[in-house]
Amino acid sequence: MNTPSNLKYTKSDEWFDPATGAVGISDYAQSQLSDIVFVEILVDEGEEVTAGKAIASVESVKASSEIYAPAAGKVSAVNKGLSDAPETLNSDPFGAAWMIKIEGGSAGEVMDAAEYEKYCEGRSH
Amino acid sequence: MTYIPISPAERDAMLKTVGVKSLDDLFEAIPAKHRFPDLNLPPALTEMEAGAHLGDMASSNENVREHLISFLGAGAYHHYIPSVVDHILRRGEFYTAYTPYQPEISQGTLQAIFEYQSLMTNLTGMEVSNASHYDGATATAEAVNLAYAQFRGKRKKIVMSPTVHPQYREVIRTYTQAMGLEEVGDDASNHEVTPEAMISLIDESTMLVVVQYPDFFGRIFDYKKLIDAAHEKGALVCVVANPTALLMLKSPGEMGADIVVGEAQPFGIPLWYGGPYLGFFTTKKSYVHKMAGRLVGETVDARGNRSYVLTLTAREQHIKRERATSNICTNQGLLALGCSVYMSVLGKQGLQEVANLCYQKAHYAAAELSKIDGFGLCHVEPFFHEFVLCCPKPASEVNQYLLDNGILGGYDLGKDYPDMQNHLLVAVTEMNSKDEIDSLVEILKEMK
């Protein structure tokens, strides 16, 4: 499992990059969902979001999940190409598969990489 | 014990294995005071008696094959069903199977649905069809659900033509009563509104425009301008279409419709006093994730055989639960199969013949009826196999007079449109011979 150390993580498996404001789902989340076939971003550029608000919906062959904002703030960018290539969420969850960027906001309840890894281990049984 | 294949000795052996003394002992978890109620129902009939009893009930009806000449349509149509259709539907392999959750042993059902989807997209000119809905009315309501989900609740206005089937409009009102939607245009007194006049009702908050093709009065409109105008405002358009008419007329897909739904009962399904019927639902590929209902896709199996599976199932209620577009789980599987067999065994040419016969006979009937003193066609627009006849007295009285003469007249439009008391909606299909039409005309000529 890949867990970049520069990112923050939520209990619902989103990652948040404090440096850029980018948001996505973790490697753990994509492997649990397995083959992702659909993603829909539920917020528009310029919209204000609160931490915990649903910002995207993801469907795989077997499961469906909502993705929540890990931080509050204004949506400064939306990855518009993602819905045409949902499989990117499986192949590059921390890179090309970023979902939105949140600007000027404060992070909600987040963990650092080490804490998150431990948290995931605790769930794998 | 009608269908229970267990002998008393086997029952006792099984009870012993379970570790209880009697069948009643299996039900101790049930509150004693409510356990084993006496049901006040008639005593059991044997198969012979049940057949006779049901036969009596059935024959106390007057039906449109043996007793009545019918010109009644209004959403359910009497068409010829080729013999092959029921022979296939009576195969236990089809009708006693469940939803194809185990694709390895359900390829018959799966390929049949895939073919049904293909027949429907080819007919409507759309890109995607689901495996069907309960009927035309609920399919239309599901179009509203799709539009609502597509705009994520940000648009809440429906522009509804008053010449969509009245019961379909009622069902939509039932379905959406808690969604906080605004519905405009659905005004029974404004039934002469043209598609072009509806354009002014569409704005940036409109999620869906719903029209019928041909409309409830049988009129054929080209909705292209209306659809273009709706698209300019970002709204979707749903066309409720009659499948028999689509065999002859320009497809709604060609006009640019986003969703094409309708009642496929005319394609191989008996009148059956209103159901079960078959709601078809087709749309563009870009809306497939918001579409409710089952969907079959092509794939390969582990041995390299082309095969079919239920796909995009994560959209559906069993996974998405309260976030699903709809709670629907089943489709009308067996009737979708019947529809496919009907379309296949008539084939392109046979289907075109059906459409042409409907058109020709309806136009002959309209021409002859409008020659009768006091009667006339109410509309000037082109029509397919149904038209509105203006009568010299209330349609309810005309119908009663016809019924006394063995004819099931048309649909009394006064029931739904207060200013149309003297208006009769007349349907003619390939089942109506020239003699039947002539006798309708003769009888009406003699009406006082």
Next chain:
Amino acid sequence: MATVIEPTIFELSSPGRRGVKMPASDVPTTALPPKELLRSELPLPELAEVDVVRHYMKLSSFNYSVDSGFYPLGSCTMKYNPKINEDTCRYPGFLFTHPLQPIETVQGNLALMYEMQEWLMEISGFAGVTLQPAAGAHGEFTGVLMMAAYHKLRGDTKRTKMLIPDAAHGTNPASVGMLGMSVVTIPSDSRGNVDLKALEAACDDTVVGMMLTNPNTLGMFDENIEKVVNMVKDCGGLMYGDGANLNALLGIVRPGDLGFDVMHFNLHKTFAVPHGGGGPGSGPVGVSQRLVDFLPSPLVGIVEEGDEETAPLYGFVTPKNSIGRMKAFHGHFGGGLVRSYTYIAMHGPDGLKDISQYAVLNANYLQARLRDTYKIPYDRICMHEFVMEGRFEGSDIRALDISKRLMDYNFHPPTNYFPLIVHEALMIEPTETENKDTLDRFADALIKIAEEAKTQPDLLHNAPSTTKFGRMDEVKAARELVLCCWLPEGYDLS
């Protein structure tokens, strides 16, 4: 390229081939509408009748069905579908009546519907029944609409929460979602009952009601059912019963007597309407006195009383506060109501009780035979179905593998991965129409498969191997989304 075992109806098409022909027109010809209103081509297949029959016969041979073997699909009640029902529902008097005919001409149909309403009320202990809903999920939506309308009419607008146990069918929360209510999930306790503490905590004056399947999806009858009902009612909520499992309760207990306010029937499960490869079903809804005025319209009623000499006149009536119409016309009359009416008429009160007693006996017998081999997480006397775990200590075999291997023994697998609260769930519902030999063969096969899981696990991983088709690539289907086919390229469309 994938191997094609049976071409599609489009691939079988050949330009100019004819099937069933229509008679020539017997009326003078009228010109067609203007060209701009006509379609330019009709890309549909062209086949002869024999081509069509052989094609669908071939497809039918790819299906497993109740008529061909044991189908213990939990929660689906795959019982034998009596053949007489296939005849009665096709009597011309039923087949050829139009839904908008005057009521005087269809008294047979209306009498049948009226009696069916009365019978379902008697079987379930309810005060009213609508026959309109087309399927179980449709009936459920109907029920939830009535619950919402009931509170709304009383001005009790703060009620927005629906209580739903964790073992519930997905349709329950989805129906609630269609009304914009929120779902509060109530856990199950260690005996498979509703957790009373959790329920107590959730019960307040914002509760619309509770949707309870009883017996639940573990096949357990809730041992505290009366307490559960009282707690929900005490906080002003309504009690919804999911009738999916009614096959356990006929002549055993009436949901209305237990205090339920509303329940949908699945005529395609309990009352032997064939499942048809996924429908049509039929989902009438029964309600308590509190909700009769909210039933969908129209219902069948007596519009003119009869006397000793004349039968009553049946017609349509509209309840006072009706939620409205749920579908066009009157429900699944022919394919649903006539078949079920025939079935109930042939059973009578004692026959109905036999159905449930033997459905429960068969389930308990299988549970007893499998108890030593498979883990049964909630192990007590079950109702018409039970749930076991499809996994073994120290093995990577999963419920899916066991299911696929059962196909090699010529059985339909049980329901997999449901309910969600059991790991690797295998949910088994034998129904009352299976004999002891079939149940024994099925139990023997499952015991043998458990042995194979230890000694030859690849037999399971690679299963099924004896069926016409192997496991499917579901990812390919979802990614490539080939959802329809067309006439072959270059096909002469003229």
